[in-house]
Amino acid sequence: MSEYVLEMKNICKAFPGVQALNNANLSLKPGHVHALMGENGAGKSTLMKCLFGIYKKDSGQIIYQGQEINNRDPFEALNRGIAMVHQELLPIPDRTIAENIYVGRYPVKNIGPMKIIDHKKMYKDAQALLDELNLNFDAHAKLESLTASQMQLVEICKALSADAKIVILDEPTSSLTLKEVDKLFEIIRQLTDKGCGVIYISHKMDEILQISDEITIMRDGQYIGTWEASEMTTDMIIEKEVGRELKNLYPPKVNTPGEVVFEVKDFCSIHPHSFQHCSFEARDGEILGVAGLVGAQRTELMEAIMGLRGITSGEVYFKGKKLDIKSPSDAIKDGVTLLTEDRRGSGIFGVLSVGDNVGIASVNDYLKYRIMVDGKKINQIVDKSISELSIKTPSKKTQIQHLSGGNQQKVIISRWLAKDPEVLIMDEPTRGIDVGAKYEIYSIIGRLAKEGKTIIMVSSEMPELIGVCDRIMVMCEGQITGFVEGEDMNQEKIMELSTKFTK
Numbered sequence: 096m097s098e099y100v101l102e103m104k105n106i107c108k109a110f111p112g113v114q115a116l117n118n119a120n121l122s123l124k125p126g127h128v129h130a131l132m133g134e135n136g137a138g139k140s141t142l143m144k145c146l147f148g149i150y151k152k153d154s155g156q157i158i159y160q161g162q163e164i165n166n167r168d169p170f171e172a173l174n175r176g177i178a179m180v181h182q183e184l185l186p187i188p189d190r191t192i193a194e195n196i197y198v199g200r201y202p203v204k205n206i207g208p209m210k211i212i213d214h215k216k217m218y219k220d221a222q223a224l225l226d227e228l229n230l231n232f233d234a235h236a237k238l239e240s241l242t243a244s245q246m247q248l249v250e251i252c253k254a255l256s257a258d259a260k261i262v263i264l265d266e267p268t269s270s271l272t273l274k275e276v277d278k279l280f281e282i283i284r285q286l287t288d289k290g291c292g293v294i295y296i297s298h299k300m301d302e303i304l305q306i307s308d309e310i311t312i313m314r315d316g317q318y319i320g321t322w323e324a325s326e327m328t329t330d331m332i333i334e335k336e337v338g339r340e341l342k343n344l345y346p347p348k349v350n351t352p353g354e355v356v357f358e359v360k361d362f363c364s365i366h367p368h369s370f371q372h373c374s375f376e377a378r379d380g381e382i383l384g385v386a387g388l389v390g391a392q393r394t395e396l397m398e399a400i401m402g403l404r405g406i407t408s409g410e411v412y413f414k415g416k417k418l419d420i421k422s423p424s425d426a427i428k429d430g431v432t433l434l435t436e437d438r439r440g441s442g443i444f445g446v447l448s449v450g451d452n453v454g455i456a457s458v459n460d461y462l463k464y465r466i467m468v469d470g471k472k473i474n475q476i477v478d479k480s481i482s483e484l485s486i487k488t489p490s491k492k493t494q495i496q497h498l499s500g501g502n503q504q505k506v507i508i509s510r511w512l513a514k515d516p517e518v519l520i521m522d523e524p525t526r527g528i529d530v531g532a533k534y535e536i537y538s539i540i541g542r543l544a545k546e547g548k549t550i551i552m553v554s555s556e557m558p559e560l561i562g563v564c565d566r567i568m569v570m571c572e573g574q575i576t577g578f579v580e581g582e583d584m585n586q587e588k589i590m591e592l593s594t595k596f597t598k
């Protein structure tokens with residue numbers, strides 16, 4: 096018997112216009128965590144989808160437990176003991192947690208000649224699974240009662256319920272809190288202790304170095320190599336991903352903040368446990384960071400500014416003039432836009448093309464004779480966006496759902512850039528984005544600030560805020576706990592303010 100539970104050899108897969116995989120390899124040992132890394136569009140998700148039966152590989156071999164297999168669909172994969180938690184989750188919010196865990200493979204019982212769903216068994220098994228993982232959820236609760244990150248843990252349960260030999264986690268932590276990441280890592284260790292092999296995809300270097308045993312790196316659909324995680328450093332991984340040495344993670348600062356132009360005064364949520372008495376100012380040409388732990392209510396505050404949340408008080412001023420914002424469209428009219436954190440839920444239009452997704456917010460600005468869309472102008476904007484942000488897509492007509500996760504994010508960023516806003520609020524703009532593309536996005540942020548735009552950037556990654564921002568506002572439990580700039584802009588100071596009330 097081979098020492099591997101899974102060997103993928105020379106896997107090739109082409110889509111119209113792209114060779115997504117070009118002789119990709121991956122060998123997984125039982126009981127090991129194997130990280131799969133590479134830039135956006137490198138082919139990581141595609142390789143996993145070929146394994147899981149979502150895509151059919153063009154050529155190559157998949158050897159599982161010593162036998163060559165070919166999963167025709169995910170059910171076949173699950174039956175063989177291969178489970179996958181997707182990068183883009185597809186939860187069914189108005190169904191219970193148990194139903195979500197067992198969707199498509201409900202336990203059945205026979206009543207005479209009839210087969211019916213065995214609800215009792217389903218809830219019992221689901222609850223046992225949740226309890227085993229020390230997740231404090233009721234299997235009968237509707238999925239919508241959970242937060243996005245809790246839903247993700249349910250999704251992981253779903254993978255586990257299949258009693259898998261291999262579990263694939265595609266960017267599982269992108270919306271988890273630090274505590275939940277610990278929980279996930281605990282679950283991963285339970286799995287590997289049982290001999291299960293885990294394939295772990297993430298752009299977060301520290302996590303990769305912490306959890307994985309081996310690392311395989313891909314670039315442009317090709318296999319670059321496999322290394323012991325203990326022999327690797329962040330710099331080495333980046334160099335292998337990008338194919339060259341990357342000297343700086345952050346572009347030099349080019350902007351100089353000017354006058355205060357944007358003022359937010361005394362925002363109070365109608366929910367007592369959400370943000371209260373939040374006031375801040377931002378200057379033109381300034382990049383203001385917003386730090387805090389998940390749950391600090393940063394997103395909620397930004398959404399309230401956009402008119403998306405109920406408030407008992409709160410005023411917004413731009414250049415001294417009070418803005419009357421009751422909905423996002425009012426805000427956009429006044430030049431204030433928000434790039435949302437949850438791109439799948441509120442960001443992308445999956446079946447529309449890349450071009451339409453970029454152009455959609457600007458359509459009204461490019462009307463000819465007030466009714467006809469000026470297709471030529473929109474096309475110019477779309478072409479410019481694709482080249483400026485190096486969006487990896489076969490053409491602007493490709494449906495956005497076919498792009499890699501990070502490239503979808505870039506499309507959404509370019510949509511709001513096309514609006515040419517005065518104040519651009521970005522909520523976790525680089526989530527799921529590889530280092531090279533992050534650099535491009537930071538450069539764009541810097542350039543916009545240099546042009547005099549006000550940028551407000553919410554991020555959970557402190558190094559990124561420190562590397563990019565002029566000033567950082569810190570929140571904890573719905574309150575603004577301080578502002579840091581200059582020498583005070585360091586992790587210790589920010590952490591102290593982020594946890595002011597949580598000790």
Ligand SMILES: Nc1ncnc2c1ncn2[C@@H]1O[C@H](COP(=O)(O)OP(=O)(O)OP(=O)(O)O)[C@@H](O)[C@H]1O
Pocket residue numbers: 110111113114115133134135136137138139140141142182487488489496497498499500501502527
């Ligand atoms: N269904 C599809 N149709 C057309 N092209 C596709 C499809 N799925 C993936 N691709 C293309 O294949 C390439 C690899 O994409 P993939 O999603 O595997 O990248 P990835 O490594 O997972 O990136 P990310 O880190 O951004 O998630 C990309 O160029 C992508 O646009």
Ligand SMILES: [Mg+2]
Pocket residue numbers: 139140141182265499500
């Ligand atoms: Mg992916």
